[in-house]
Amino acid sequence: MCGIVGIVGTEPVAGRLVEALTRLEYRGYDSAGVATVNEGVLERRRAEGKLFNLQKKLADEPLPGTTGIAHTRWATHGVPNETNAHPHFVEGVAVVHNGIIENFSELRDEMKAEGAVFTSQTDTEVVAHLLAKYTREGLSHRDAMLKMLNRVRGAYALVVLFQDDPNTLLGARSGPPLAIGFGKGETFLGSDAIALSPFTNQIAYMHDGDCAIITHKGAEIMDFAGNPVERPRQISQASAFLVDKGNHRHFMEKEIYEQPEVISHALGHYVDFANHTVNAETGLIDFTGVSRLAISACGTAYLAGLVGKYWFERYARLPVEIDVASEFRYREMPLSPDQAALFISQSGETADTLASLRYCKENGLKIGAVVNVKESTIARESDAVFPILAGPEIGVASTKAFTCQLTVLASLAIAAGRARGTITEAEEKELVRHLTEVPRIMSAVLNSIQGQIEQLSRDLSKVKDVLYIGRGTSFPLAMEGALKLKEISYIHAEGYAAGELKHGPIALIDENMPVIVIAPHDRFFEKTVSNMQEVAARGGKIIFITDAKGAAASNLPTMATIVLPEVDELIAPMVFSLPIQLLAYHTAVFMGTDVDQPRNLAKSVTVE
Numbered sequence: 001m002c003g004i005v006g007i008v009g010t011e012p013v014a015g016r017l018v019e020a021l022t023r024l025e026y027r028g029y030d031s032a033g034v035a036t037v038n039e040g041v042l043e044r045r046r047a048e049g050k051l052f053n054l055q056k057k058l059a060d061e062p063l064p065g066t067t068g069i070a071h072t073r074w075a076t077h078g079v080p081n082e083t084n085a086h087p088h089f090v091e092g093v094a095v096v097h098n099g100i101i102e103n104f105s106e107l108r109d110e111m112k113a114e115g116a117v118f119t120s121q122t123d124t125e126v127v128a129h130l131l132a133k134y135t136r137e138g139l140s141h142r143d144a145m146l147k148m149l150n151r152v153r154g155a156y157a158l159v160v161l162f163q164d165d166p167n168t169l170l171g172a173r174s175g176p177p178l179a180i181g182f183g184k185g186e187t188f189l190g191s192d193a194i195a196l197s198p199f200t201n202q203i204a205y206m207h208d209g210d211c212a213i214i215t216h217k218g219a220e221i222m223d224f225a226g227n228p229v230e231r232p233r234q235i236s237q238a239s240a241f242l243v244d245k246g247n248h249r250h251f252m253e254k255e256i257y258e259q260p261e262v263i264s265h266a267l268g269h270y271v272d273f274a275n276h277t278v279n280a281e282t283g284l285i286d287f288t289g290v291s292r293l294a295i296s297a298c299g300t301a302y303l304a305g306l307v308g309k310y311w312f313e314r315y316a317r318l319p320v321e322i323d324v325a326s327e328f329r330y331r332e333m334p335l336s337p338d339q340a341a342l343f344i345s346q347s348g349e350t351a352d353t354l355a356s357l358r359y360c361k362e363n364g365l366k367i368g369a370v371v372n373v374k375e376s377t378i379a380r381e382s383d384a385v386f387p388i389l390a391g392p393e394i395g396v397a398s399t400k401a402f403t404c405q406l407t408v409l410a411s412l413a414i415a416a417g418r419a420r421g422t423i424t425e426a427e428e429k430e431l432v433r434h435l436t437e438v439p440r441i442m443s444a445v446l447n448s449i450q451g452q453i454e455q456l457s458r459d460l461s462k463v464k465d466v467l468y469i470g471r472g473t474s475f476p477l478a479m480e481g482a483l484k485l486k487e488i489s490y491i492h493a494e495g496y497a498a499g500e501l502k503h504g505p506i507a508l509i510d511e512n513m514p515v516i517v518i519a520p521h522d523r524f525f526e527k528t529v530s531n532m533q534e535v536a537a538r539g540g541k542i543i544f545i546t547d548a549k550g551a552a553a554s555n556l557p558t559m560a561t562i563v564l565p566e567v568d569e570l571i572a573p574m575v576f577s578l579p580i581q582l583l584a585y586h587t588a589v590f591m592g593t594d595v596d597q598p599r600n601l602a603k604s605v606t607v608e
């Protein structure tokens, strides 16, 4: 992951580099650094921890210079401390890097044998050493860069500053994104257009295998063999405004409460509210003759895809093959061009999801992207883009992106059902009518359950382990509930298909183990209640998330029963997401963790 930025400017750049880093902090936040050339000398400031620490350091020891590079880190190689923070310096070469150099250990041994002294534990330092060696051997900066790029293997975006050429930066991309920004007499490099948005909206996206040399005059772009390539300039829509928390304590809380509004936006894009039909935006992929649908994604986006699988199979009778992208990409799954594939990603930059997409593309499949960031790599490499329109999601734990992904997938499944003749016009109207009710129902739920969830979270914050169970689409929701709780409260949690309980996890149940049962009164309700009985019989504490009908139908003792409105099976996953998100949120607040930036995580995962 990590965020990188560089500026060839006309005025001191340190402040602007740090400003750009504030927009890239979602990519990592365990240390940060900035380097400039001033009066022919490379200088840097680096600090462990959040960006705030670097800002304090720069306030005490300002950094002059009109050309510079900067980095916010998510550690891969080497612990997050100041020594491992970027930029890395070797003999007048400064490097910032996002990604992983896979052959770094072999290169480091080779350089060490030649006498190089390494000061950090990072993989990045070999890049600086190789560049220093090639320039020592007499190569120009350009040729040293190209030679280095042909030696390193892995996934990387790099920005390099040479002490003896303070008017130039060199950038390269092989995997993680890198964009070039064009200003008035100034040129920029950055991990995304949002980072550069305060400076310019004129952007060219580098492709994999591109190397760029940027100066005050603009950019020269070439492949790694040095052959010139053209990358079109586009006007970026990325907003220059940093979103704020409004009246909320955390971005995550704000994003949970924003869901009715953003789901309305998403619905406005995909359905016709007056006629209760899906609209043309859902038709960008023709599902009529598709024999099978492949879905791939990571984390929460994968769990949205898993809910989608139930919908595509039920409403469109379309078989779905789904896997987490880190497995999908290496499974050597047989594919044929009569299949279609959907890739779900909030950021649109997740490395494994992108690799799965490319695998499907090579096999001739029609590719659809369900993304939040429309300018992302995954969106740009897809045949059809289905934006989820959630707006910027800042909290690392995904909430509104999840329910917007569900909204888009539900619309697509209905569209596929119509195209394949597996649902009638009347059924389409009925399903879309249910979808259009989601924002209103969610608002009502958010207003009604807050107090009860806060109370319950106080108890939950004292436990060590939690189980979540559900059937049908409540099974992926159980996994999502567990993921949310563990990532922000650090309480161990697992989500299981309720029917799987007796195949192993039931052994864990005792009077200290809360079991969260997600069970709307649907086709599976009675079966889930049987599983609840099994938990109760073993002294497990049940937190029952159901609807009024479900609450009336069960008389089992519970630690708490959270009662939601009765809704159609299609929209239950959106509505039932709210209590599991709020439970995780309030539990984490009680425990005093860093809710928006939990330990060890980052919002955009651009390494495998």
Ligand code: F6R
Residues within 6 Å of the ligand: 298, 299, 300, 301, 302, 344, 345, 346, 347, 348, 349, 350, 353, 396, 397, 398, 399, 483, 484, 487, 603, 604, 605
């Ligand atoms: C969990 C979470 C992650 C992401 C995953 C994929 O709350 O946010 O599990 O869902 O890293 O990220 P995207 O959607 O950007 O591909």
